[in-house]
Amino acid sequence: MQVRIWIAGALALAACDRAPRAEGPPVRFAHTLAPAEAAALDELIADRAPAVEATLLPFSRAEAVLGATLASADDCPDLLRIDATWLPALATAGRVSPPPPALAARAWLSAGRELASWDGRLLAVPMSLDGLVLIRPATAAPPTPWPPADLAQLEAAATAATTPGRHGLGLRVDGYWLVPFLRGHGADVADGTRGTLGIDGAGAEAALADLAALFARGVVAPPPAPGAEAEHEAAAFARGELAILISGPWAYPALATDGPDGLGGLAIAALPGAPRGAQLLAVPTCARSPERAWELAGELTAPATQAAWSRRLGAVPTTEDGLAAAAPLARATYAALAAARPLPRHPLSAALFDDLSPAVAAVVAGDATPAEALDGVRRAWTRALAAGAR
């Protein structure tokens, strides 16, 4: 109830901020919002004028669909909500236009401004920050040591927290979740800007072996069927079967409880070597109404709206005012992400996980050794870098 009141207040403030605008064709907004986020968006735009024609793109296909749509300029949307890793490819292809000066001058947090920029230019506005953090129930006694200073301490804490009926750690069999382990062993994903594979050395194999060993020892919960990861981990977390969960703000609505200050009941800590990202609002160059699109982007990133969404969804604001008014959970997440590092800023970065994730799955399933799996990844990345260079 409290959250609804906050959101209603924020929406009212946002509505007050808006000057009366003329009716006109709807603003076509293609987004990749999660169900809870989409519901909040629907409420925000329900009575908006001009209307907003929202189109939901599945996250997994959005980059490919948007790439094809913007390339053809057919049925072009006015506003995009994209992952920060997609911006380099769109910017390099000249598919997005910079925000107006007034919006660009907003007091964006540096973490968001960095990910919304490419080649020194702000080409989008950050809507929310995300990345991997450590999540555990706030009511449970923290494992030892806590918070972990490095990957070894995390593995020790997870091992210590593993008991019959409870796994010390929960994570997804996905290349994105391997990144902290790679960084913990001196490796990383490929960096197109420098032409390095990141997984050449023994550190990558050790990282993958380390991760697979956690599964084998039962420290990490067995992987669910592909596509059901979110529901599975939320249910296991609610049942107390996971002591620590590695996930991000996108999982909060399913994990947290509704409290007077917004979502709560979760204790957040930094994950050593975690990747940090952001969700951006960008206007394609083929947009029919770029001014109206940026106007909508300004409303969606208004501090009051960000604060309201932080309470309702746990979203981490990207503006200083929004962060100051944000829910404690969002502020804790922002603090936990302070030491996290973005993935390499390169058009190929998003595509790297097409091959890394199957390799991780093969090793965890015991179908391949880390060396065998990483060999295939190296070949695929080499081909990709070569193609990108051409």
Add this chain to the structure above:
Amino acid sequence: MRRRSLALRVIGVLTLAALIPTLAIGTLAFARTRADLEREVVRGHLALIRALGAGLDATLQDARRTVEIAAATWADTRVDAAPASELDRRATERLLARLDRDVPVIARVTIVDPTGAPVAGGALPPGVDLGARSFGGYVGDAAFSAEGAHVPLVVQARSRTGALVGVFVAEIDLGFVADALRGARLGAGATVTVVDGRGTVVASTDRRAAVGTSRKGDVAIDRALGAAAEGHTSRADELAVFRNLASYQSLRGVRWAIVLTQPERDAYAVAAATRRLTLLVAVIALALALAVGAFLAARLTRPLAALATRADAIAHGDTAPAPPIRGPGEVGVLGARIEEMAGRIGERAELQAALARGDRLASVGVMAAQVAHEINNPLTTVLGYAALLAEDKPADHADRAGLELIADEATRMKAIVAGLLGYARAETDGDRATAVAPGEIGRLVAALLAPAVRKAKATLTVTLDDAPAIGFDGHALQQVLVNLVTNALHAAPGGAITVGWSPLPGGRIALDVCDDGPGVPPAERARVFDPFVTTKPAGVGTGLGLAVVRHLVTRAGAAIAVDDAPAGGARFRLTVATALVVPPAEPP
């Protein structure tokens, strides 16, 4: 006017008392019923399209798993970048043949290498990519041709190490969607449509929505494709319930929607019938409440109106006893108390009148006694000397006529003095009421007044012989009759005077003294019994006769009244109770 206003106000209050809860509860029930029933309709429709969507999804997932297993099996036999052997080609052809034979929804399977070059099954269908940045595969948008609707299912074939070896692209025949929709049990006027991510109709039970046509722009379709999960909307008198198939499926990339539409008239038919019935019952209940309220208000205010009328009558002096006004509870008590109050008011008024009359009569009596005492002796002297002087004068003496006049007037004055003494005696004598026979007294009065009757050239008829004995003092009755007959002689000289009697209910009789004179005007009837009040010419009567009559009658517990005689003239009626014991007749 006030009484009617009270009744109207009571009815108004009862009407409000009936209206307010009826309207409040009715409105609440009306709104709740409408909302509840409409919510249930939406829930029912959502449940239907969830079931339909789950069936469609299950079919797609079965196909996907089959293709994934085939792709994984095929990939395990391949070595990255190694050319396919003849053995491999034959194995691949057998695999494709089995997929075509055992999985009916798969129309065709194409295999390409990681660069998109064909490996088996022909060329890559147009508009299909290799699933890059799609987490290993996806379901694309529907394609329509003369052969029907198909959708590409893209599955990356990776070896056991996770390395990409090729891509399987299976074309799924969407005929199963149409089959599922045809099997759905829909309500009256309802249609179900499945559209792909572009809003193109994949299958529909609506004949107006042809497969392959775009429904982009349809509010329900647009909202379904934009929604994260499910919802409903109403437009143009039509209810639309939708669900985005991407919200529950595990096939990343599918973004279809299923929409059920139904005219609101059909969708809310039960709700409308319930509303009509509720409205009818409410109107009937309200009418009944108003009718009962009006009846109760009339019953409640009727005694109050009667009480008000009775109070008005009492205020105007009508204190005669009347049956108490009956009414419920306090109203009945009030009616009884009002009658008690009226009785007391009447008694007090009579008492006050009697006291005033008594005072005046007492004063007259005292004065009469004093005047009679002081005047009688000198008057006797005057009369005596006048008579002596007249006797000494010869008949033709000039003073004789004056002396005789003095004697006559003195005689007349003595009569007046005697009347005053009689009044004084009547006032001061005690109650001597005994049983007396009116016939006896009547004969005596007739004899006493015979000279006066003759002198007045009148006739006097007394018919009291058969009258029963009455409770009255004999002397008083004689005085009463003498005074009444004398009054009649003065009022109707030369007329006919009758004294008779008649029985009355309750053991009473009426003694009537009637004349044929001018009678007593109604306005004078109330005061003719007061002392010194007379309607006769000056010099006729003393003005005390009727006052003495009323005094004697009242003291005897009887009543005297005057009205019109049956034959004209005046009738003085003495109403008196009969005596229980008749005194024995005196011996002759």
